[in-house]
Amino acid sequence: xxxxxxxxxxxxxxxxxxxxxxxxxxxxxxxxxxxxxxxxxxxxxxxxxxxxxxxxxxxxxxxxxxxxxxxxxxxxxxxxxxxxxxxxxxxxxxxxxxxxxxxxxxxxxxxxxxxxxxxxxxxxxxxxxxxxxxxxxxxxxxx
Amino acid sequence: xxxxxxxxxxxxxxxxxxxxxxxxxxxxxxxxxxxxxxxxxxxxxxxxxxxxxxxxxxxxxxxxxxxxxxxxxxxxxxxxxxxxxxxxxxxxxxxxxxxxxxxxxxxxxxxxxxxxxxxxxxxxxxxxxxxxxxxxxxxxxxxxxxxxxxx
Numbered sequence: 001x002x003x004x005x006x007x008x009x010x011x012x013x014x015x016x017x018x019x020x021x022x023x024x025x026x027x028x029x030x031x032x033x034x035x036x037x038x039x040x041x042x043x044x045x046x047x048x049x050x051x052x053x054x055x056x057x058x059x060x061x062x063x064x065x066x067x068x069x070x071x072x073x074x075x076x077x078x079x080x081x082x083x084x085x086x087x088x089x090x091x092x093x094x095x096x097x098x099x100x101x102x103x104x105x106x107x108x109x110x111x112x113x114x115x116x117x118x119x120x121x122x123x124x125x126x127x128x129x130x131x132x133x134x135x136x137x138x139x140x141x142x143x
Numbered sequence: 144x145x146x147x148x149x150x151x152x153x154x155x156x157x158x159x160x161x162x163x164x165x166x167x168x169x170x171x172x173x174x175x176x177x178x179x180x181x182x183x184x185x186x187x188x189x190x191x192x193x194x195x196x197x198x199x200x201x202x203x204x205x206x207x208x209x210x211x212x213x214x215x216x217x218x219x220x221x222x223x224x225x226x227x228x229x230x231x232x233x234x235x236x237x238x239x240x241x242x243x244x245x246x247x248x249x250x251x252x253x254x255x256x257x258x259x260x261x262x263x264x265x266x267x268x269x270x271x272x273x274x275x276x277x278x279x280x281x282x283x284x285x286x287x288x289x290x291x292x293x294x
Contacts, residue, residue: 010188013164018196020157029210058154091238093270098231112197128236
């Protein structure tokens, strides 16, 4: 499916994501990585769990609020079959657990700290994603 | 209480950034990774602008002794470029390329009420729980067996 290049929305969205990352560090002293926040919410107890769950609730509430603003709608298109979505969820879950981060934790926060681990992780996962999309779309002809 | 309200508002800003930039839309994400097909460079603009804000913002934040609501900054200390990091990142990229969902995009996308983000997040959570259990059992068996001393 074709999507339009939306540079201004992308810039605004990126600035908001970066702003949230800076605020989470300035106020809570935490890395705004979705993998770390989710895995911590699954395991740790007590007060450390509360801010994680609150962050997740806020993140999920964002599209709910946005689509109710006047004149706003959100584009969503996923043509992958259910088995591919479930399989990709399992592969991503295993991958980010071992890598200790994903696009937000390594790709935004870790790279901003110039962490060698995050720079390595970002190069590896971006390359793997380019290769996978190439194989799925141009070798296998899509799912 | 202050901590919960603040974390929820920061999560809301993060989620707003994801949906406004279109990163909750798997088709848009996958199109970035398809320069030979229906290419959409938006993801690059998102990552570069989020990186730039965080890069300069962190420099200001780390001039302080501690964050506002905690006694210290919680920062990863490991510096090793090991197999779990590289293999895990490769697996993550493969999974991301299959359906276009990553954790940071899929969790806010739950709020759209579409079925596929729920399927993705459910499978991801099960996998994360299984890996964490497996690693815990491995660690506890290892600590039970006498360790040969190094050096």
